Amino acid sequence: MSNRQSKTDVILIGAGIMSATLGTLLKELVPDWKITVFEKLASAGEESSNEWNNAGTGHAALCELNYTVEKPDGSIDVSKALKINEEYQVSKQFWSYLVNSNLIRNPHEFIMPLPHLSLVQGEQNVSFLKKRFEALSNNPLFQGMEFSDNPQKLKEWIPLIMDGRDSNEPIAATRIESGTDVNFGSLTRMLFDHLQSKNVDVRYKHSVEDISRTNDGLWDLKVINVESGLVEHHQAKFVFIGGGGGSLPLLQKTGIPEGKHIGGFPVSGLFMVCKNPEVVAQHHAKVYGKAKVGAPPMSVPHLDTRFIENQKSLLFGPFAGFSPKFLKTGSLFDLLGSVKPDNVFTMLAAGAKNVPLTKYLIQQVMLSKEQRMEELREFIPNAKSEDWDTVVAGQRVQVIKDTAAGKGTLQFGTEVISAADGSVAALLGASPGASTAVSVMLEVIKRCFPQELAAWEPKIKEMIPSYGLSLLQHPELIEEIHTSTGRALGLTNELALV
Numbered sequence: 040m041s042n043r044q045s046k047t048d049v050i051l052i053g054a055g056i057m058s059a060t061l062g063t064l065l066k067e068l069v070p071d072w073k074i075t076v077f078e079k080l081a082s083a084g085e086e087s088s089n090e091w092n093n094a095g096t097g098h099a100a101l102c103e104l105n106y107t108v109e110k111p112d113g114s115i116d117v118s119k120a121l122k123i124n125e126e127y128q129v130s131k132q133f134w135s136y137l138v139n140s141n142l143i144r145n146p147h148e149f150i151m152p153l154p155h156l157s158l159v160q161g162e163q164n165v166s167f168l169k170k171r172f173e174a175l176s177n178n179p180l181f182q183g184m185e186f187s188d189n190p191q192k193l194k195e196w197i198p199l200i201m202d203g204r205d206s207n208e209p210i211a212a213t214r215i216e217s218g219t220d221v222n223f224g225s226l227t228r229m230l231f232d233h234l235q236s237k238n239v240d241v242r243y244k245h246s247v248e249d250i251s252r253t254n255d256g257l258w259d260l261k262v263i264n265v266e267s268g269l270v271e272h273h274q275a276k277f278v279f280i281g282g283g284g285g286s287l288p289l290l291q292k293t294g295i296p297e298g299k300h301i302g303g304f305p306v307s308g309l310f311m312v313c314k315n316p317e318v319v320a321q322h323h324a325k326v327y328g329k330a331k332v333g334a335p336p337m338s339v340p341h342l343d344t345r346f347i348e349n350q351k352s353l354l355f356g357p358f359a360g361f362s363p364k365f366l367k368t369g370s371l372f373d374l375l376g377s378v379k380p381d382n383v384f385t386m387l388a389a390g391a392k393n394v395p396l397t398k399y400l401i402q403q404v405m406l407s408k409e410q411r412m413e414e415l416r417e418f419i420p421n422a423k424s425e426d427w428d429t430v431v432a433g434q435r436v437q438v439i440k441d442t443a444a445g446k447g448t449l450q451f452g453t454e455v456i457s458a459a460d461g462s463v464a465a466l467l468g469a470s471p472g473a474s475t476a477v478s479v480m481l482e483v484i485k486r487c488f489p490q491e492l493a494a495w496e497p498k499i500k501e502m503i504p505s506y507g508l509s510l511l512q513h514p515e516l517i518e519e520i521h522t523s524t525g526r527a528l529g530l531t532n533e534l535a536l537v
């Protein structure tokens with residue numbers, strides 16, 4: 040068969056962390072299946088999964104306040120935080136399996152231990168944080184969480200943030216040692232190197248333009264070789280659409296009923312980055328604040344130590360903004376092009392409901408560097424403009440769909456959309472994102488390969504010992520997982536002091 044036409048078992052669209060994870064899981068489960076990957080860019084992990092395009096937080100709800108909501112009766116709903124934490128334990132177990140099996144090496148090139156803190160100011164916020172601490176700190180998943188409203192203690196924890204702070208407002212923080220910084224770009228590249236070593240056919244600079252069903256039930260992909268301009272056709276029994284922001288248009292092309300009445304709302308992002316070693320040395324943590332009133336959850340400000348290319352830097356942001364592009368490398372017509380007869384009313388309803396959000400995002404785009412520095416100074420009072428540069432982050436396309444809450448409701452999570460026969464699945468949305476890639480891809484496997492699941496279960500359990508078990512109902516497993524993943528991934532306290 041010519042290079043411009045092929046038949047394979049599995050096609051993965053996009054070389055981001057999601058396809059990398061699904062491909063790696065499938066290669067372990069069924070090594071002899073033929074897998075082909077099409078990526079329109081020149082290498083893996085160049086869009087949202089790239090280290091400079093996301094914040095690299097190993098999301099385990101240790102510090103992200105938007106995962107614990109205060110209920111009208113004043114109590115704290117921790118259900119989302121528990122779910123995300125459990126999902127992160129699944130990711131860590133899978134990564135540990137890969138390291139222990141020598142399928143990937145040098146875990147410190149993609150994961151580093153880093154304390155996670157939440158920081159709030161003002162009486163009401165301090166009271167919320169205290170209640171959140173009380174609701175979580177006795178849970179074994181959040182073991183070791185500390186709370187302090189003593190400025191002296193906070194100065195020990197976060198000197199850069201406390202220096203020059205002269206407000207008399209109450210201030211408080213929680214801190215937990217067991218947080219992580221993850222370089223998802225590096226991990227994605229490692230996984231693709233591994234996949235290529237296992238004969239997965241990864242074709243960079245190949246853009247998938249159309250997907251249609253053949254008479255014999257396969258999916259036919261029209262692919263353009265970006266360099267030569269030549270059109271190719273490739274067929275597979277199963278297709279995963281892991282195009283990040285580019286997934287929605289591809290899902291629409293499949294024509295599956297499950298993909299109808301869904302829209303996308305693109306949110307752009309900017310970070311401020313500091314590489315001045317003197318400043319960088321004064322901070323060693325991820326510190327999450329509270330989103331401003333009217334701001335979307337993905338613009339919760341945070342100040343993070345990052346470990347990228349063996350260098351420490353600080354990242355502050357993200358400043359969410361509006362751009363009609365679905366990918367950082369996308370087109371200004373992406374949003375308009377995604378409006379179809381089946382989702383036009385959903386999109387219009389979302390547009391009408393989200394005027395204040397859109398206005399907020401447009402205002403954010405218009406901020407000058409000095410205005411952004413002012414926001415940064417709420418975190419680091421003595422921050423100097425010359426120490427900070429602006430970097431453009433990845434695009435997040437939030438799902439819009441009709442729910443019980445009404446037509447055109449904006450969703451802030453990740454969603455797997457799959458055909459009833461399991462022959463195609465797409466991943467939409469971007470939060471909590473890369474951290475939960477393993478759980479999300481296991482969900483794809485569960486939905487799309489139900490007949491194989493029983494036979495695959497022993498291998499899944501070998502890779503992820505807690506698979507199928509609730510950690511909350513098996514607290515004895517938590518300690519075991521912390522120890523074994525800590526050892527495999529190098530997440531020990533000695534490393535935390537580096």
Ligand SMILES: Cc1cc2nc3c(=O)[nH]c(=O)nc-3n(C[C@H](O)[C@H](O)[C@H](O)COP(=O)(O)OP(=O)(O)OC[C@H]3O[C@@H](n4cnc5c(N)ncnc54)[C@H](O)[C@@H]3O)c2cc1C
Binds near residue numbers: 055086470475
């Ligand atoms: C500002 C920001 C901050 C974030 N912070 C965090 C964080 O701290 N922690 C966390 O866990 N997650 C975070 N995320 C989310 C996380 O980055 C994403 O969930 C994750 O990277 C998505 O991976 P993906 O593989 O789905 O998409 P991507 O990494 O975007 O990969 C999709 C790939 O598909 C390719 N593609 C698209 N269309 C086509 C096509 N038609 N043909 C061929 N190839 C195509 C693209 O070029 C791209 O390489 C953040 C995201 C953003 C934007």
